[in-house]
Amino acid sequence: MSRFNHLSTDGDASSTPAGEKDPLNAFWQKYLELMEEDDERRAHEWDGNTTGILTFTGLFAATVAAFVIEGYKQLSVDSGDETVELLKLLIAIQNSTALPISSAINDSSFDAPVVAVISNALWFCSLVISLGCALLATLVQQWARDYKRDMKSRNKLDEDLLSRAYNHIYLRMGVDLYGMDQIVYVIVSLMHLSVFLFAGGLLLFLFPLNSIVAWYTTAVLGLLGAAYIVASILPIYHSGCPYRTPLTYLLAAIAYLFSWIAQCVARSLYALGSHLPWRCRSSPSSQVQPPLQIKIIHRRRRLHRSHAPILRTKHFVYALSRYMSHQTLVTDAEIASLLHALLRMVNEQVLPDSRPGCIDHLCENQNLQTKLQAWAWDPSHTRDMAADAQISVLHFSCVLLQRLRRIDDSDTTEEHRVLMKHCASILLNIIGPNGSLGPRMRGDTRCMFRARCALFYMRHFLLSLSGGDVSRRHYRASLEVPSSDKSRQFSRGAESMAGELLTLLNTSLYNVLDMVDIPGVHHAPITDGPSCLVPLHDAGCCRSPNGPPTHMAACNVLTLIAHVMYTPEHDRNIYLSSELSFPNTFYFDEESVKGPLPFWAWYEYFKMKEEDQQLPPSVEFQMIIQNVDRLIGLRAVRSGLYESFIDALRNLQDHVDTRVMPYKLEGHGGFGPWAKKRMTARHTPVQPTASAHDIRKTTV
Structure with missing residues (x-):
């Protein structure tokens, strides 16, 4: 399983409400619309440039042919000269005059002049x-006409939107790979070369005939050549100069080579400890771009009946770069919709081994970094978004955080640290009580469930990043926490350094999204900063936001089960019915010899002490066990889904003192839905008290 399989937190298109356009389909539809005009322009440029070349070539070839007809005579003996010599010889014989025999007749071989x-x-x-x-x-x-025909054929073939987009990417990348644009430029360069060859031959032809004519012609050609060279050199020193010629790129390559050699020499001298004057130490400052790489166009149309992942990083980068270069995203909602489409594209359409490269490209995208910075500094941007847009931004921030924190410390740059800070700030702004979690999102249980699943994986990722040790510096993030959100617990240094991101995600003061409304259970005042997770034990180890990592992992799984249990069945089932959502969201993708662990096997990675497994269960956990029938509806969603959650509850039950539980699940937790066990009631249902010390009721 890929390390980024959890990206598909939105499921398939079935999770999109009726009447709303799927963001991923909207992205591909907009991509095809933007590229249609560009395809027409490129084909028109190819045709126009070659038409001019054909016209010039016809006139120029006729001119060269006229000189060739006249000049090739110098390569052989002139028959007229031989006739004159023979007539002289006959007259001499007739008059009995002794005349020297012409060398032209005596010589058996003829040597043409070198100049000729x-x-x-x-x-x-x-x-x-x-x-x-x-x-x-x-x-x-002809290739241009074929290209236009291939692009137009997408409207005639029985293809869906995704197949048309895939075919377009392959065709366009083939055009770029095999240098269709550069071929036209190569033809122009060859025409320039043919003109230079003709001019050189013309001068050599004129000098033996008449020096005056030759020198005048040389002067004119010299002026034209000087203007050509100046026009070729100017773009090297001034990038805004439009006078580019084929010679420009050759000169740029030479200048680039000399600049590189000079820098190598300078580094060598510095390494040897040479003391040179400042003017000698200065390396060439001319910034010269290397010449165009003549790449080269494979055109093959494919029908993608199966929508399995087939794209690679280069395809993703190509589609995104072309989309961003033609589309101007103004509103925050448009950008959030793009992020939603990109995450789904990476998870559903990109090959697993190429997904990290796609996320790295998103991390390096300057436009996205600028927008994330604006959202981090001004929470009002995300607060005014629709619920779906807020969730898209939340998912995107979680994905970037997970990817950036996987990078080794030696490879982490200052830009990476700033980006992590912005993503963490956006995350806290969205899930916080005074952030962008507005009334629209509070009432949208479908979006709430999607966001909670994303936080579940994010929290587990933070726990597993350093083997469950939350004291490691990997968890420290330079966050800007809103001043209004300060509490006594985080009052010291909260504005500049919020502390551990994991602790903030576990604190109800900063994370109201994960608080579960369990009927019959009351909650402690939110100002005290208790944990927002559903506690497994009735002790401080599970009720504190910075408890032991093993207890945090157990509470994380229990909180997810509570979300599944108390989310309206319709909204929950739509999300869980996707073939992509469940395994990718609820599987722990650990890079270890164990491979990916199912979410109910959390204890295989986080080992709880034996004495901690004898702690009394919390009232919240007992209420969840008592209301386990709420999960029966999962049987209609997918085979084995209900058994998986029951297995997770059994694993949690094995880590508490079941002697005080009036309700419990028979058997012990195991790996897989095949362990079928039954729930039995031993005593009367639990009667929760109203004490705020040992029980609580959380509200959303």
Whole structure:
């Protein structure tokens, strides 16, 4: 199981209320709409550029051919000269005159002038290159028409939205990979080369004929060449200069190479301890970009009937970059919807081994970092969002926190620390009593359940990150806690350093989202800062927000069961019915030889002391055991789901003193839904008292 399988905290499209558009489908639909205009533009540019090349190539090839016809005669013996020499010889014989025999006749071999050979070679090369450019231009036009036809065929094929999006990504990435845009530029570069070859051959052809004409032609060609070189060099020193030529990238590569060599030399001198003047120590400051990499276009259409994960990190990065470059996200709701779509895409459509790379890309995205900073500094941004948008932001913050805290300390940068601070602040702002947990979200039990499941995994992740030791510095986060949320427990240093994020998530003063309304159980005043988790034991180890990690892990699982039990059945079943939600949300994805652990086997990772297992159970736990029939409805959701939660309750029951429990589950906890046991009542139902010391009632 992948380390990011828990990302799918939203389930499938069935969890989207009727009348609302699925954010993931909305993302792909918007992507295709934005790319349609760009596809038309690219194909039009290819066709327009090659049309101009064909026109110029036709005129230029005709000019070169005229000079070739005239110049190739110098490569062989002139038949006219031979005729004149023979006539002279015949006249001399007739007059019996002794005349020297012409060398042209005596010599059996003919050597063409070197200048003529070179000039003709240049002209023939120029002619062949120009004809090759014409052929390539016609091919590019054909490829452009094929590209337009492939893009248009998506409206004719029997494809759904996701298949069209996948095919578009593969086609567009193929165009970029195989350098369709660069091929047009290569044709232009070859045409420039053919012009230079023709000019060189022209000068060599003129000098033997007439030096005056040759020098005038050289002067004109020199001026044109100087202007061409200046136009090629200017963009290297000023990136805003539009006068780019094919020579620009060659010169930029040379300058880049010299700059790299100079920096290597400077580092070597510094390493050797050389004392050089400041002007000599300064490395070249010209910032030159390397030349374009001539990449190269595989076009193959696929029908994706199965929506199994097939995308890789490069596909995810490509789709997101193209979407962000064409779409302007203004409102917070639009950005939250995008985050929701991205998380679902990573979990449902990206291959497991590529998911960490996708999350890393999101962590490095400057636009998202800026928005997270704004949300962390001003909670009103998230407070005004709809419930679904708030949950999307909550999920995104949890995912980034989990990914960033997996990074080794040696690889953690200052930007990572700042981003962790912002994500933690957003998390506390959303789940806090004075944050963005507004009336709309309080009444939306479906969104509340989704958020609670995300916090369940987040809390377990924090516990397991350092083997259950909450005193390690991994848990310390530089958080900005609102001043109005201070309590006596966190009054010292609460504004600059909130302390342990796990403790804050367990404190009812900062986390009202996890508080469960258990009928018949009262609660202690919230100002005292008790734990928001459902306690397993009737002792401070489970009622304190900073109790032992093993007890926190047990209370975390018990709180999840309470959420499942007391959430309206319809909202709960919609979420749990998804094939992606349950195993990915409720499985502990540990990077160990044990592999991923099911949530009911929490005790395999957090070992509780034997003496702690004999502590009396809390009233809340006894009430949950008494009302376990509320979980029977899970049998209709999925096979084995009900048995899994019952198994979790048995495991928790094995860690308390059952002698004082009026109701209990028979048997002992195990691994799997196959252990079928029955619940029996030994005594009368538990009668909770109204004491705020040992029992409590939490409200949402």
